[in-house]
Amino acid sequence: MAPKVLVSDKLSETAVQVFRDRGVEVDYLPDLGKDKDALLARIGDYDGLAIRSATKVTEKLLAAADRLKVIGRAGIGVDNVDVSAASKKGVIVMNTPFGNSVTTAEHAIAMMFAVARQLPEASASTHDGKWEKNRFMGVELFNKTLGVIGAGNIGSIVCDRALGLHMKVIAYDPYLSEERAKSMGVTKVDLDELLARADFITLHVPLTDKTRNILSAEAISKTKTGVRIINCARGGLVDEKALAEALKSGRVAGAAFDVFEVEPATDSPLFHLPNVVVTPHLGASTSEAQENVAIQVAEQMSDYLLTGAVQNALNMPSVTAEEAAVMGPWLKLAGHLGAFAGQLTDEPIKAINVLYDGNVSHMNLDALNCAAISGIMKATNPDVNLVSAPIIARERGIKIATTRQEKGGVFEGYMKLTVVTGKRERSIAGTVFSDGKPRFIQIKGITIDAEIGAHMLYTTNRDEPGIIGTLGHTLGDAGVNIANFTLGRSAQGGDAIALLYLDEAPNPEVLKQLEATGLFQQVRPLVFDVA
Incomplete structure (x- = not known):
C-alpha cells in the first residue's frame, strides 16, 4: 500500500505534485491546520504530515497519530512542532534549512542598507510631499566592520555578500574553525571583541538556551557607540527593551528587525523609534524561497517514506x-x-x-x-x-x-x-x-x-557429550523443525553455546523440558524481525 501524506498548510501545487509523481498518496487540505479539532480527528489516517507554520503539532495531536512516521516543515523554524514529543513517539521531524538561505541572507543585507541610509523614513517623508534631504544623513557600508554572530549556512552567505561590498567581516561562532574562517575570508573573534569592534552587527543563530538574549543589556553596553544591529534570525536573541533604551540614549545608532520575541508582533519596545526598520518576519518571503522549501520538503518526505533516506532531520x-x-x-x-x-x-x-x-x-x-x-x-x-x-x-x-x-x-x-x-x-x-x-x-x-531467523533458540552449557542429541530429540518430539544449528565452544570441556534457527517458536513446555535436563545453564527463545 502506498504511503499517505496530509498537507495541512498552504504548499505550492508543484510540491503537492512531487508527492503524486513519486507514488505517494496525498491529501491537500491547506486550511485543516488551522482547525485543531478537525486535524486531530483525521491525523490517524496518515504516514506523513507536511506543514508550514500554521499547523501546531502538539503532544495531543501526536498521541492520535498512530500511523505517523514523518513530519516535514517547509522552512527552517519548527517552533510549532513538539520535537521532543515526536521523538518519543518515534516520528522523524524534518525541516528545509537550505531552501531559503539566500533569501534570508539577502533580506539581512537589505535591512542593513535600509538602516544605514534610513530608507523607510526617507521614503515615507517623500511620499508626504516633503523634501528633507538634509534630515536623512546616512553612513556608507564601504570599509565598515560587520560583526556576524553565527557563521553557519545563512551567516556564511551574509559574510560573502558583505565582502562583496568591501566591508571588513569578523565572525563569532563557537563551531567555526580557523581554517573555515580563512577560506571564507573573515576573521574569527570572540563575542566581546566582536561587540567592541563592529560598526554593524547581524545575528544568524538559532534560538536556544545558550543564544537567548545573546545581545543582553550587558552585551549591548559593550558595543561600539553608534553601532547598528540587524536581526533576521530569531526573536529572543536580543533583549528588545535593553536595545530600545540603547537606541534612545544614542549608544546604538539604528536597528533593523525582521523577528521579535512575540509574534505576530503587534507591539514592541522597538516600534515607533527613529531609525528602527521593522518588517513582519519576511526573511523567507520570496516566491523563489517558498517554492524551493515546499518542493524540498516533498522530496525529503517522499524519499524517507519510499526508500528510508533521511535528510535534514532534527531528531535522527x-x-x-x-x-x-x-x-x-x-x-x-x-x-x-x-x-x-x-x-x-x-x-x-x-x-x-x-x-x-x-x-x-x-x-x-x-x-x-x-x-x-x-x-x-x-x-x-x-x-x-x-x-x-x-x-x-x-x-x-x-x-x-x-x-x-x-x-x-x-x-x-x-x-x-x-x-x-x-x-x-x-x-x-x-x-x-x-x-x-x-x-x-x-x-x-x-x-x-x-x-x-525469525525464531531462534539460544543455549549455554559446559562442553560435554549429549547436548546436540538432547536439543534435537526434545525439539523433534515437540514437532519443532530445526532449520539451522550452530555450535561453538571456548575450549574443549569449557563454555559452549548453541544457536538454533527454528521454523516456529518453541512452546514453553519444550523450554521447561530442556531446563529440566540439568545440562543447560541458560535456555532462551529469541525473536528477530527479518522482514
Missing part, C-alpha cells in the same frame, strides 16, 4: 538514499545484534559500546548506533524505533560509546556490540556476507557462524 542522523541502499543490510545487522543483547539482558543497562571494524567503520555510524540501540530497547518496548530509542537510552542514563578501527580480522567488516550492566558484560558480533545477509559471528567471545 541523516541517511542519503545511496547510504540507505549500501547500509541496509548493516542497519538490519545492528538491529539484530541489539535484539539479541536486549532479549538476554534482564538487569538495568549502564552502557552500550559498539565497535566498528573494516569497511563498516566508514559508514554512517550515528545511524547504525540508532539501529543497535533500537534493537536493544525493543525487548522491553516494542513500539520503540530508530528515532525514539536514543531518547529513551538518554533518559535512562545509559552511556553510549563508539569505536571505529581499520580492518583487524578475517572479515572485510564487522560490528561488535557490548552491553554493560551492574553484574556483567554481554557481547555479540556480526557481519554481512557478500550475499547481503547478516550473520552472527561471535557470542561471549566464542566464534560461530549463524544465519539469523
